[in-house]
Amino acid sequence: MTAPPSAPGDRAPVTILPFQPEHEMFRDMARRFLQAECVPNREAWEEAGMAPRSAWRRAGELGLLCFRQPEAYGGQGADILFSVALMEEQVRAGVVGPMMSLHNDVVAPYVELYGDAAQKARVLPRMAAGEWIGAIAMTEPGGGSDLRGMTTRARRDGDEYVVTGHKTFISNGACADLIVLAAQTEGGISLFLVETAGLAGFAHGEPLEKLGQWSADTTELFFDEARVPASALLGGVEGRGFAQLMARLVEERLMTAVGAVATIETALARTIAYTAERKAFGQRVIDFQNSRFRLAECQTEAMVCRVFLERCLMKFMAGRLTAEEAAMLKLRTTEQQNRIVDACLQLHGGYGYMLEYEISRLWLDSRISRIYGGSNEIMKEIIGRSL
Amino acid sequence: MIESPHYTPEHEIFREGVRRFVTRECVPHREAWQKDCKVPRDVWTRAGELGLLCPKLGAEWGGGGGDAYHGLVIIEEQTRAGFSELAFYLHSDIIVPYIELYGTDDQKARYLSRMATGELVSAIAMTEPGAGSDLQAIRTRAVRDGDHYLLSGQKTFISNAQVADLIVVAAKTDPDAGSRGVSLLILETADAEGFTLGRNLKKVGCKAQDTSELFFDNVRVPVANLLGGEEGRGFYQLMQRLPEERLIMAMSAVAQMECGVDEAVAYAKTRKVFGQRLIDHQDARFKLAECRTTATLGRAYLERCIDLFIEGRFDARDGAMAKWWTTEKACEVLDDCLQIFGGYGYMKEYPIARRWADARLGRIAGGTNEIMKDLIGRSL
Numbered sequence: 001m002t003a004p005p006s007a008p009g010d011r012a013p014v015t016i017l018p019f020q021p022e023h024e025m026f027r028d029m030a031r032r033f034l035q036a037e038c039v040p041n042r043e044a045w046e047e048a049g050m051a052p053r054s055a056w057r058r059a060g061e062l063g064l065l066c067f068r069q070p071e072a073y074g075g076q077g078a079d080i081l082f083s084v085a086l087m088e089e090q091v092r093a094g095v096v097g098p099m100m101s102l103h104n105d106v107v108a109p110y111v112e113l114y115g116d117a118a119q120k121a122r123v124l125p126r127m128a129a130g131e132w133i134g135a136i137a138m139t140e141p142g143g144g145s146d147l148r149g150m151t152t153r154a155r156r157d158g159d160e161y162v163v164t165g166h167k168t169f170i171s172n173g174a175c176a177d178l179i180v181l182a183a184q185t186e187g188g189i190s191l192f193l194v195e196t197a198g199l200a201g202f203a204h205g206e207p208l209e210k211l212g213q214w215s216a217d218t219t220e221l222f223f224d225e226a227r228v229p230a231s232a233l234l235g236g237v238e239g240r241g242f243a244q245l246m247a248r249l250v251e252e253r254l255m256t257a258v259g260a261v262a263t264i265e266t267a268l269a270r271t272i273a274y275t276a277e278r279k280a281f282g283q284r285v286i287d288f289q290n291s292r293f294r295l296a297e298c299q300t301e302a303m304v305c306r307v308f309l310e311r312c313l314m315k316f317m318a319g320r321l322t323a324e325e326a327a328m329l330k331l332r333t334t335e336q337q338n339r340i341v342d343a344c345l346q347l348h349g350g351y352g353y354m355l356e357y358e359i360s361r362l363w364l365d366s367r368i369s370r371i372y373g374g375s376n377e378i379m380k381e382i383i384g385r386s387l
Numbered sequence: 388m389i390e391s392p393h394y395t396p397e398h399e400i401f402r403e404g405v406r407r408f409v410t411r412e413c414v415p416h417r418e419a420w421q422k423d424c425k426v427p428r429d430v431w432t433r434a435g436e437l438g439l440l441c442p443k444l445g446a447e448w449g450g451g452g453g454d455a456y457h458g459l460v461i462i463e464e465q466t467r468a469g470f471s472e473l474a475f476y477l478h479s480d481i482i483v484p485y486i487e488l489y490g491t492d493d494q495k496a497r498y499l500s501r502m503a504t505g506e507l508v509s510a511i512a513m514t515e516p517g518a519g520s521d522l523q524a525i526r527t528r529a530v531r532d533g534d535h536y537l538l539s540g541q542k543t544f545i546s547n548a549q550v551a552d553l554i555v556v557a558a559k560t561d562p563d564a565g566s567r568g569v570s571l572l573i574l575e576t577a578d579a580e581g582f583t584l585g586r587n588l589k590k591v592g593c594k595a596q597d598t599s600e601l602f603f604d605n606v607r608v609p610v611a612n613l614l615g616g617e618e619g620r621g622f623y624q625l626m627q628r629l630p631e632e633r634l635i636m637a638m639s640a641v642a643q644m645e646c647g648v649d650e651a652v653a654y655a656k657t658r659k660v661f662g663q664r665l666i667d668h669q670d671a672r673f674k675l676a677e678c679r680t681t682a683t684l685g686r687a688y689l690e691r692c693i694d695l696f697i698e699g700r701f702d703a704r705d706g707a708m709a710k711w712w713t714t715e716k717a718c719e720v721l722d723d724c725l726q727i728f729g730g731y732g733y734m735k736e737y738p739i740a741r742r743w744a745d746a747r748l749g750r751i752a753g754g755t756n757e758i759m760k761d762l763i764g765r766s767l
């Protein structure tokens with residue numbers, strides 16, 4: 001696999017994101033790690049259904065994990081633009097697992113924002129080092145976006161909670177050392193920091209076979225009277241889970257959109273390069289009017305998505321991004337991601353259907369974005385209710 | 388709400404003035420003007436009196452010395468009031484800049500301040516029956532004859548022609564020189580012998596805006612009225628101005644789709660169907676959510692484009708992207724919004740019906756959207 005050509009369009013003059021030299025250094029380092037240490041192993045990791053622990057440890061050594069956490073907890077106190085740079089590089093390299101953004105931007109912040117001092121001190125440095133891999137378990141076989149319907153229960157018993165239930169579609173589920181688990185408690189939905197090592201009554205399934213994202217494991221989790229200490233209750237108060245989950249969704253959707261826009265730009269760059277090389281009927285594919293028009297349409301849609309993404313990122317950094325805007329962003333960028341990647345695959349013709357061509361993988365890996373982080377139908381509900 | 392750092396409280400004050408003029412002095416006459424397929428000449432004079440013409444023109448010429456957001460404010464207020472069709476911007480932000488940017492000192496002195504007051508209303512004549520977006524194919528000729536050019540040919544789809552005192556005409560001064568043979572001439576229509584105003588064409592929408600054919604039969608135009616005083620610069624001048632023209636069209640498209648969504652949401656909240664409000668039906672709610680999302684992206688994109696323009700970084704490709712995307716989405720969104728209204732959406736008394744018809748022009752004017760894609764496609 002070769003590195004994709006540089007991003008299409010006038011990224012540099014157009015961006016309003018305040019990237020600094022330190023972001024670019026971080027980006028370069030991430031790119032080197034991905035190219036040198038992940039890309040060559042991609043097929044093996046896909047075969048295994050996940051990236052090995054050694055990749056996480058190496059990412060931790062390089063400072064690619066939990067860099068937004070405070071320095072006291074092993075982080076670098078970095079801003080979200082570092083996460084943006086890492087996500088963009090990961091997408092451009094075509095590396096799905098290790099799912100660093102899930103670990104960094106979704107799981108760790110629960111501990112940082114809602115955990116008590118002891119929880120933070122125990123969990124965050126280990127996550128930053130890549131010693132512990134994080135996961136979050138919300139979805140159940142009977143409840144996806146519909147969180148209130150969850151049936152996993154955590155019953156208080158002395159100094160412990162006894163957890164029973166069944167989760168599914170859990171990313172990093174097979175490799176996680178720490179699972180942020182949502183369960184019903186007497187006081188409502190609560191989150192627990194579940195340490196999986198040696199936990200009796202806990203089991204995870206084999207990685208589920210998915211349409212794409214093969215190097216990232218997604219599994220079922222089973223809890224059968226699993227006993228966790230009372231100190232595992234995130235923040236120490238029952239019933240806060242629903243509000244905690246809701247509060248984090250804005251950022252999760254924002255990062256999903258970062259991945260979607262990066263995917264769009266990568267697909268376009270690859271497709272422009274391919275159609276400029278490939279000949280058909282005596283001329284380059286890009287010289288056919290239809291190809292040029294389709295690419296022009298895709299580039300414009302990409303530009304609009306990027307502009308809106310950047311506006312949302314700026315608002316997020318200023319603490320002003322609303323749930324409705326995040327829903328609009330997630331909805332539109334992931335829809336466009338799927339449409340544009342599909343149009344790009346079409347311009348590759350038969351090669352686009354062959355897995356040796358990156359566009360086919362982008363196409364397969366993209367399908368999930370319209371479903372996870374709240375399905376796009378849920379996004380429309382959120383927007384629709386705010387009308 | 389406009390989020391740009393370039394948008395200031397002064398723009399809001401300007402907006403108040405525009406809104407008063409549009410709602411009090413235009414909207415009450417809209418239907419009559421639409422029947423006439425044009426507005427009375429004094430609408431322009433009145434707009435000039437109120438300082439609503441040429442908001443961007445330099446203050447030394449009697450203009451407002453403002454920026455692209457002033458233009459946006461006028462378009463937004465006209466659109467919100469359901470009177471988007473009258474193209475003040477064509478005069479103020481498209482034609483006046485030709486003279487301000489390319490005119491000789493004499494041309495600027497003769498015309499600009501009178502254009503700012505509305506004493507002179509302008510039109511621009513590029514399109515011909517056989518040449519639209521394909522500008523190099525124009526056949527109108529300007530033949531030098533002493534101190535004059537003799538202008539011959541015909542033009543079509545010319546907005547403001549019914550009221551125009553000045554028409555900037557694109558003509559070939561050297562038919563063998565391709566794009567370098569095109570020049571712009573400023574024709575003063577009063578007593579111009581050989582100049583005939585053709586039919587005021589009936590259109591799908593934009594009813595109160597006149598759109599006409601023009602005929603030139605050896606019309607004498609003084610050499611002093613050659614824009615900029617140098618032959619062969621016309622194609623370059625036109626090309627230079629197109630990004631801003633397309634940005635203005637994007638303003639109109641975004642304003643139009645936002646108003647359409649607002650109206651459709653308001654209607655869906657009051658209209659009852661099968662015992663519940665229309666918006667309580669999931670399909671209607673989802674459609675409107677998508678429309679609102681498109682309009683929100685359109686707004687963010689438009690403001691980014693205007694900011695780039697103000698900062699001098701908005702290029703031809705940006706203009707092409709902004710124009711095709713916003714006009715295409717406006718039509719899609721307005722069609723969905725019209726559908727929300729059911730049968731009422733087909734009745735002209737509902738603004739959504741007029742918006743739907745008016746917006747259709749956006750995909751054609753200012754270079755068709757196919758031309759936009761061609762432009763972008765060539766820069767891949």
